[in-house]
Amino acid sequence: MSSKLANPSSDRGRVGMRGLRASGAAAALSVGLLVMTGCGSSDSAASSSSSASSSAGGEHSEDLKLPAGWKHAVGTTDFQGIHAETKLPTTVTDATGASVTVTDDSKIISAGDGISSTLEALGLKDKIYAASKDSTSPAGKDAPEHFEYTKQTGTEGLLALDGTLFIGDNTKRHGSVAQQFRDAGTPAVVVDDQATQSEKLQAVADYVGAHDAGVKLVDSVEKDMAKAKDTVKDHGLQGHSVIQITATGAGGANSVAGTGTPGTEMIESLGMTSVGAESGLRGLSREFSNEGILASDPDVIVMAESDYQKWGGEDGVWEAFPTLKETKAGKAGKIIVMPDAQIRYSSPEIGAGAQALARAISEN
Template identity: 25%
Template structure:
């Protein structure tokens, strides 16, 4: 491996990860704005429709003129489907998406408040199981708003196409959903083929979840989206190999045991600790092969862990970074 490789790939902000790998912005959520005027964009043609929500319920959606994605990964898919004009609010984790910058914020996905969401008069809400807290989701359902839950994708990259298709169907644009899902699948397949063609060598990669603002430094392992992405890119998750379930605090002992060849981080997390120099000051990091050689791979948060339209592109970048000599 080439010494001193630092892959700082793409720009972005807050991503959200499954099974505890949740990214939290340091910014404060903007207060909920009054409901915007109804969009003049063409209405969806596939409504009403009844879809099977990830929580096991059947949800009927009659109107998708005023959408609120409750999580950043869902927001990215909604925007990719061409429905930005129908989005009347987003959560804080979507703030880095260009289409979200002028949208009212409804709080952070795991700490939503029903009042702010209801004030925007949405006709449909969509989110993953990370949206909550659960009593707020129940309150929104009780208000009579259709709430469609979709898989986060933490089960692996093979879940991405179905996730996209479900969102497209729920919003009355099933053809666009199928087209976007097929494109995502094609890019994922191509990136995995590239990883397979790289040979039998499987570099050890540790994913570190970093939030310097709150002094949160964790190493990921089994059951996380990062684990799924590392595997898809032909790597071996060093945290998983060291017996980490979900996430555990970064300690010198944990890092030495993981002994990663590369350290994978989200861009916002890396910035929050002062870049590569700050990362190397965390317990045990400088003593790992990755730390000694400064093999740090950084991607945009939603691109890396969103399990959405850019998943194949992210895997391709990881393959390149992990295999560079």
């Protein structure tokens, strides 16, 4: 573990976030072209963006109000040249190891924004029949039907939707759900939440018999990532410590992004250090402590637009993560807010997001 995460207190020894998450009180906390805007007054400065919307349905807040010094980083993408032609039936092996034959993709039940945004980038938005009521992606929000899935609600409501294909995005969360669909006679597949972003995109394409279009999509994203890596190298940002925080992690709680999340993979792929991954966190995790966050002392703080909005602005961010304000990034105001599709979930816009993030840090 990096010394950045060590607790400097002499009586505690060198204990990082991983050691502190059990003992510390877990807080109720947890390019295309690039547009970045500095802001005016600290309490209500408006951050505006003139970047074009992504053809994959990318969406960002044009009137996001950020404190002075904080940056709104938005990358732009264009997937208009990708038009998937699904070839069914197709037999695939999903991340749970199940062999599934998909015969009908006309009414897809999408379990996550990453699934929905990938289908849209492939030109298959009209195939999305149902999505979570908590969707933040345009494709998910525009689905004809919406559902709620929790431990309390169970899978009955999902099965009652009468879809033709269920696609889950987390093997632990959706593995048993997919099996219940299959037991009921409806094909169901799950993407590996710990796979790379490119693998996730390709898996979704393969599940609907659109392998070739998936290859094109992955190639587009990886080209964007390569450009972002060049920016990091050109500005000597390798090893920069970045923490991604969210208001809607596990169980809808404040969390830190760890392994298996798009933001973490992006940060590490660029050659920088993810505080969450270095601390041994998985997914959007609540298993951290205020003391551990202070000890991690990140160079940069990043969050999605929906997180910032849910916290209600700067005061809400510091209330959720009180010690983060005392870190290098907090004191210097090196805080970046990005569209959800470019940092929070496994969207094809992740490559453009990488360019936006690299450029924002290089100019911060």
